[in-house]
Amino acid sequence: MTAANDLFSIRMRSSACENGASKHLSGAERIVHENMLPRAALSLLDRGLHHAKGNADTLHLTVEREKPENILHLNALAVQTVKTNTSQEGLEQIRLFLEETGVGNHADEIVKLFTETPTMRGAILLDVHTMQRLEPDLERGVRASRMDADDSIPESAVNKDHFAEALVLATKVAHCPGIIGEICMSDDPDYVTGYVASMTTGYRRITTLKEMGSEKGGRIFLYGGDPKKASEAIDWLQNHPVIVHNIRRPDHVAPEKPLDPLQSLKKALEDLKDANLYRTMKTFTEAQGPHTTADGKHCVLVSSNSYLDLTAHPAVRKACSEALEQYGFGSGGSRLTTGNTEIHERLEQAIAKFKGTESAILFNTGYAANLSTIQAIMRLGGTIFSDECNHASIIDGCRLAGSRCIVYRHNDMNDLRCKIREEKPRRGMVISDAVFSMDGDILNLPEFLAICKEYGLFSMIDEAHSTGTIGVSGHGITEYFNCDLPDILIGTLSKAVGSEGGFVAGSRILTEYLRHSARSFVFSTALSPVSAAAALAGLTCIEAEPERVRALHSNIRAFTRFLQEEGLNIHSETPIIPIPVGSESLALELSETLYDAGFIIPAIRYPTVPRGKAILRAALMCSHQQEDLCRMARIIGTFFRNHALSA
Numbered sequence: 001m002t003a004a005n006d007l008f009s010i011r012m013r014s015s016a017c018e019n020g021a022s023k024h025l026s027g028a029e030r031i032v033h034e035n036m037l038p039r040a041a042l043s044l045l046d047r048g049l050h051h052a053k054g055n056a057d058t059l060h061l062t063v064e065r066e067k068p069e070n071i072l073h074l075n076a077l078a079v080q081t082v083k084t085n086t087s088q089e090g091l092e093q094i095r096l097f098l099e100e101t102g103v104g105n106h107a108d109e110i111v112k113l114f115t116e117t118p119t120m121r122g123a124i125l126l127d128v129h130t131m132q133r134l135e136p137d138l139e140r141g142v143r144a145s146r147m148d149a150d151d152s153i154p155e156s157a158v159n160k161d162h163f164a165e166a167l168v169l170a171t172k173v174a175h176c177p178g179i180i181g182e183i184c185m186s187d188d189p190d191y192v193t194g195y196v197a198s199m200t201t202g203y204r205r206i207t208t209l210k211e212m213g214s215e216k217g218g219r220i221f222l223y224g225g226d227p228k229k230a231s232e233a234i235d236w237l238q239n240h241p242v243i244v245h246n247i248r249r250p251d252h253v254a255p256e257k258p259l260d261p262l263q264s265l266k267k268a269l270e271d272l273k274d275a276n277l278y279r280t281m282k283t284f285t286e287a288q289g290p291h292t293t294a295d296g297k298h299c300v301l302v303s304s305n306s307y308l309d310l311t312a313h314p315a316v317r318k319a320c321s322e323a324l325e326q327y328g329f330g331s332g333g334s335r336l337t338t339g340n341t342e343i344h345e346r347l348e349q350a351i352a353k354f355k356g357t358e359s360a361i362l363f364n365t366g367y368a369a370n371l372s373t374i375q376a377i378m379r380l381g382g383t384i385f386s387d388e389c390n391h392a393s394i395i396d397g398c399r400l401a402g403s404r405c406i407v408y409r410h411n412d413m414n415d416l417r418c419k420i421r422e423e424k425p426r427r428g429m430v431i432s433d434a435v436f437s438m439d440g441d442i443l444n445l446p447e448f449l450a451i452c453k454e455y456g457l458f459s460m461i462d463e464a465h466s467t468g469t470i471g472v473s474g475h476g477i478t479e480y481f482n483c484d485l486p487d488i489l490i491g492t493l494s495k496a497v498g499s500e501g502g503f504v505a506g507s508r509i510l511t512e513y514l515r516h517s518a519r520s521f522v523f524s525t526a527l528s529p530v531s532a533a534a535a536l537a538g539l540t541c542i543e544a545e546p547e548r549v550r551a552l553h554s555n556i557r558a559f560t561r562f563l564q565e566e567g568l569n570i571h572s573e574t575p576i577i578p579i580p581v582g583s584e585s586l587a588l589e590l591s592e593t594l595y596d597a598g599f600i601i602p603a604i605r606y607p608t609v610p611r612g613k614a615i616l617r618a619a620l621m622c623s624h625q626q627e628d629l630c631r632m633a634r635i636i637g638t639f640f641r642n643h644a645l646s647a
């Protein structure tokens, strides 16, 4: 036999950590050909991760090569179903089976053992002559493993199918030397059907053996052989590879009823509420200015990304009306088909000019720009290095690309360098936010670029929060450091620029490549010409009214000083000023206290930031009044003192 015909047995065990102890959650087995191995491994991992009993903390996957000549091929036991309506009726069937198997004299003892032994990972191996338990480890029990159905069981073999799996196991156990029968009920709370099985009776399903929702479960192997040979039987159960053939679902065994899909969503929502992670939305009835109206209440808005207060600027409104007049609203197609207007093209040129690059290409959102760019670039192979605090759209882009992705410590250029040296990639990219969206700190761009250059990697930065906010005239991070451009510069038109849409700026080759390969550029309808007109007007305003950026910088200095005067050690050079609270519930409380005082500044919680690291994220505008900022800093200072918090 050649190795190509070899099979692999693959076993998954998952457990959760509970009060320092490891608790078994689930286990499953397959024996598959090499080509099916990756798929089988994924499906077992997926299954082990989430179980009705909880989420796994540890997963063990064991893969072993099986020589075909060692495999025992068995025919599945014949299947019969006995319908029972209550657990009592079910247990009566167990007694009947024990009679048939010749151990009726011990029926009471066995049923007691079956129903009252705490659920264990494996089975009890019971000597039916002496009623002694023969398993060496009474807590773990004895397990049967290294078995699977042959290919006659269809697709369901990959998915969880209680019936097929139980029949495979029962068939193996029934053939074990010395074992005269098996009784079993699953510990899965959603599964009340159990079975009894032996070579003589076949596999007998008992439709109700316990109450729905009960986590009780149990399995007893009835051992009638020589007690001295029990260890051989255990070894056979665990290690002898078995493939079971002719598994057919009898007509009377209905496919398992799928769980109610909405029920799972409802539970997920309830879990969010329990963890103080449930989100609500405020409804705005006025533009995003420093003063606005939300939920009918007039407020100071200190959390908008509209840093330069351009969303309702007269020049922006005028440009929008004109575009609306000329084109109407919708663009009618993707840029490559019918959606490309003269405004889109002018906007791309304006972005390139603003960023000092050769070229730029528009996307519908910054999110789409990141997703599609990372995917398109990495399609040609290589490794991604990504800052641990990068924005979700970068993380999602890395996932979508499917490339190897190495996460380095936040803004830690030494760590980045070490990880590149370890990996020695021949091709790849390093990605970072320019201004980090939650921490408000600034990437060490000069060193970042030097490292990318040294190792021949694409440098990609996301200027969502640096465009219009840093650099003397708001041109972003390269102006701030007065340094070179990265290879790939991502940005959004939805923040300081005051409109919507995303972009990539860089060389002409880059944008040309993306025009052909970025899937959201090719397959999504172009931005409305009205949005493009607003963005174009916004960029023009940033250049034409440099006092906006100056006022923003002055507000940043003032607000951080007010916070410092309140005893908070908070510094920022960007309009993003995180107030670290920690606990989700306290963050919500501070947010509500501020809202009562007329400030809108929502609590930012998991998944945007890690659990237990909730913050209030203040975002300043150029047009905030410093009296308002001072009043807000006082409220925050008082709250920190009252709750003994420190920053």
Ligand SMILES: *Cc1c(COP(=O)(O)O)cnc(C)c1O
Residues within 6 Å of the ligand: 365, 366, 367, 368, 370, 391, 393, 433, 437, 462, 464, 465, 492, 493, 494, 500, 501, 502
């Ligand atoms: C907001 C943001 C984006 C997404 O931009 P949208 O235009 O809102 O989709 C991307 N990256 C970062 C760093 C962001 O903060």
